[in-house]
Amino acid sequence: MYKFKGKEYPCCASLTMGLIGGKWKTVILYHLMVGGTLRYNELRKEMPTVTERTLSLQLKTLEEDGIVKRKVYTSKPPLKVEYSLTDFGKTLIPVVQSIADWGDFAIKEKQGVVV
Amino acid sequence: MYKFKGKEYPCCASLTMGLIGGKWKTVILYHLMVGGTLRYNELRKEMPTVTERTLSLQLKTLEEDGIVKRKVYTSKPPLKVEYSLTDFGKTLIPVVQSIADWGDFAIKEKQGVVV
DNA sequence: CGGAATCCCGGATGATACTG
DNA sequence: CAGTATCATCCGGGATTCCG
Numbered sequence: 001m002y003k004f005k006g007k008e009y010p011c012c013a014s015l016t017m018g019l020i021g022g023k024w025k026t027v028i029l030y031h032l033m034v035g036g037t038l039r040y041n042e043l044r045k046e047m048p049t050v051t052e053r054t055l056s057l058q059l060k061t062l063e064e065d066g067i068v069k070r071k072v073y074t075s076k077p078p079l080k081v082e083y084s085l086t087d088f089g090k091t092l093i094p095v096v097q098s099i100a101d102w103g104d105f106a107i108k109e110k111q112g113v114v115v
Numbered sequence: 116m117y118k119f120k121g122k123e124y125p126c127c128a129s130l131t132m133g134l135i136g137g138k139w140k141t142v143i144l145y146h147l148m149v150g151g152t153l154r155y156n157e158l159r160k161e162m163p164t165v166t167e168r169t170l171s172l173q174l175k176t177l178e179e180d181g182i183v184k185r186k187v188y189t190s191k192p193p194l195k196v197e198y199s200l201t202d203f204g205k206t207l208i209p210v211v212q213s214i215a216d217w218g219d220f221a222i223k224e225k226q227g228v229v230v
Numbered sequence: 231c232g233g234a235a236t237c238c239c240g241g242a243t244g245a246t247a248c249t250g
Numbered sequence: 251c252a253g254t255a256t257c258a259t260c261c262g263g264g265a266t267t268c269c270g
Contacts (some may be wrong), residue, residue: 002218003230010142012144012145014138014141017137021132023251024130026126026131027129047125047126052232053235053265054155058262078231079232079233088225091224094217101127102206110118113118114118115118139243168245168254171252182242188252191250192251193252196251202267237264237266238263240261240262242259242260245256249254250253
């Protein structure tokens, strides 16, 4: 049994999935990995099918887990907020990369389609 | 947009997560990766906190996705059923390995506890 | 611009009991 | 032994509206 930040996981793999699992987190991390630093609306542009609320919530939990860094540049509207990976978050790059690579591989291997 | 087996994904990373995401799939794959071929009850022993129903359902979808192979050895009770990775499933080994490795790394890096 | 508030649904997961 | 059946629950995620 693995305990991490107050939560329990039955396996080292499930710990990772607890932090970056779900429908959107790896997609966010992938784009931050490729794009470096991105503003909220730049992320939305990369992920047209996510809702604002969900993107917001996922970014918040990634921030709470120390994976993503949020930097605010203006105190009054219009706000400018930039997101990027923390040093700890950058240690996930090989993981996210292999997840992304396998997705590409599966598409080719099993005749998927890229539209 | 990526289309794979009738489903759509906004990113190559989310395709992978669609197949091996969720609370239990990577745990199953991890144990099959380490243990090779395992019977249903051997899997349960490795994963004491999963319910029979959930384990069963996850194995079934992994089988439908061509990742896990199910082999039945007896036609009458007591049944003997063995699970293992398919050749396609084995292509996931580097992915699952890096997910598991990062879990171990995070435990050490952030003072998690192994019980 | 970058969210927060509210309401809601459905699928994923769990508990328990039963069966070929 | 290896599941299935049934019912309950939980929470990720969506739709919409509003705010500093």
